[in-house]
Amino acid sequence: MKLLLAILLFILALVTPSFTQIWTSCGDSADILQIANVTMNPPEPIKGEEFTVIASGTLSETITGGNFTILVKYDSMTLMDRTFNTCTSETVVPCPIAAGEYEKEISEKIPSGAPSGKYTGLITAVSQNNTQITCVKFNFVL
Secondary structure, three states, X not given: OHHHHHHHHHHHHOOOHHHOOOEEEOOOOOOOEEEEEEEXXXXXXXXXXXXXXXXXXXXXXXEOOEEEEEEEEEOOEEXXXXXXXXXXXXXXXXXXXXXXXXXXXXXXXXXOOOOOOEEEEEEEEXXXXXXXXXXXXXXXXX
């Protein structure tokens, strides 16, 4: 559950430019994953409610392995600082992930007990060839 929430935060961080107050890219145009569109319903996460994110984009190469690291902080307290193997049963995206157009929808209820306040984080992902898939910094208030 904690991993799924962290992945939701990752996708939340990949929102369209109209939400630039939430995220900034620390990657570049050479990243394997280029996000084309993100739809969120509701537009921002609300404690105790279902939150759905649909993300689509293009992968320039097939992902068969690699790692992603998630750092999530609440105020100055670290909630998560973990590295995951991209292709394990812990992840919500099974491998291989074919190159080309890609879309993923994830829904999760935001816990009612989640503390209100400022959340910040960094998500980085590298492929099986140690090539950057994406890098995102995020910052939002719940």
